[in-house]
Amino acid sequence: MQAWHVHHTGEPREVMRLAESEPPVPGEGQVLLKVRAASVNFPDALLCRGEYQVRPPLPFTPGVEVCGTTEDGRRVIATCALPHGGFAEYALADAAGLLPAPEALDDAQAAALLIAYQTGWFGLHRRAGLRAGETLLVHAAAGGVGSAAVQLGKAAGARVVGVVGGPAKAEAARRLGCDLVIDRHSDDVVAAVKEYTGGKGADVVYDPVGGEAYTQSTKCVAFEGRIVVVGFSSGTIPSPALGHVLVKNYSVLGLHWGLYAARSPKTVLECHDRLTALVEEGAVTPLISERVPLTAAADAVQRVADGTTTGRVCVLPAAAGEALGAADGVTA
CATH class of the missing domain: 3.90.180.10 (Medium-chain alcohol dehydrogenases, catalytic domain)
Known part of the structure; x- marks a missing residue:
């Protein structure tokens, strides 16, 4: 072979x-x-x-x-x-x-x-408890991991803000269904999120990027918001300022999907059933x-x-x- x-x-x-x-x-x-x-x-x-x-x-x-x-x-x-x-x-x-x-x-x-949608499901639902009507901010929204989170967020009834890099990726994010698309190359991410949410900020942030994306997230996360740390595609692993977490009253949640496969395989099977149902409904592709x-x-x-x-x-x-x-x- x-x-x-x-x-x-x-x-x-x-x-x-x-x-x-x-x-x-x-x-x-x-x-x-x-x-x-x-x-x-x-x-x-x-x-x-x-x-x-x-x-x-x-x-x-x-x-x-x-x-x-x-x-x-x-x-x-x-x-x-x-x-x-x-x-x-x-x-x-x-x-x-x-x-x-x-x-x-x-x-x-x-x-x-498998990987992106299972990660998205566990991150948004099991870790962050995303609710219908909340605002979800997705970094790298046009990428493989981000696009899955966008679709799952829309399927859950959230308003989805997608952050991308460049016009081509912005157009892809719009076609995915993002309610607002922010081009980090030309837009002020923090200002755009605050304007869209009337100053409240994003209820849930899905971050597979790390680095500057994480820093931006801490500046535009809502009261009792949740930042889900999925990965560090930027190559920079941020160090959370715990004093800032305390003062702004938000949560930083880690998501390592592989641990569920190893320690709770039943939940992986249940998630696959839910994802398959969403596929059959046409909610995610x-x-x-x-x-x-x-x-x-x-x-x-x-x-x-x-x-x-x-x-x-x-x-x-x-x-x-x-x-x-x-x-x-x-x-x-």
Whole structure:
């Protein structure tokens, strides 16, 4: 089979190498999946750089999220069991973590449903307790993680403010349904949020960026507001000023979805049922900006790392050139 391998850490485009190798052999409790589609996630870039919280032994195949077919013919979505990730024709996954792929989604959309939408659901509902009528501020609203939060916020009845970087991403955020779109390159984020909310601020902030985005959030979060810390795509991990948290009376909530999969797998299954229902209702559909062949995986991971993509880029290992390129009416 063909698979991408990382033999030493660095920038994805420099360290990922495509080569022929034998299909991986499942260990105890694992299953072999024929990869139908692999969604490119920011953690794939962190894995290549050696900066992710999980560090698989070298060499490894990146690709943390896939839609695949089991040996008994089931179409499923799963997180991959590293070091045998999804940027390959075959990958491994834990049997206990397999989830049925929603029939209403194609392979690329199904591959993009798991991590971002589960993270969004747990962050917005279980951690922040988002309520209908509240204002939700989403940073990087046109990205893979942010676009999921936008759709879930709208489905929950919230007013959604999306922060993006640049006109193309602003247009994507509008199409996703944001009630207000703020371009951080040209707009004053704090002033815009305060104006939109009549000075109250955002009830819930969803932050996968960190750095300056987090600082802005603390300046425009509402009384009894909740900031959900999802990640640090900016590369800067902020240090919360607890005196400010006390004086303004807001909460800072961490969200590590992987802990639910490890410690409360039942809640992950319940969440998948709810997400599947939202898919069937048409309330959420993963935003796929590109579908690319396996040979383009390294470039795709690098572009996601550089923050130049919109929505999700998906790798289709089995594609023979059909249905590739821009998709879902959005380009990167």
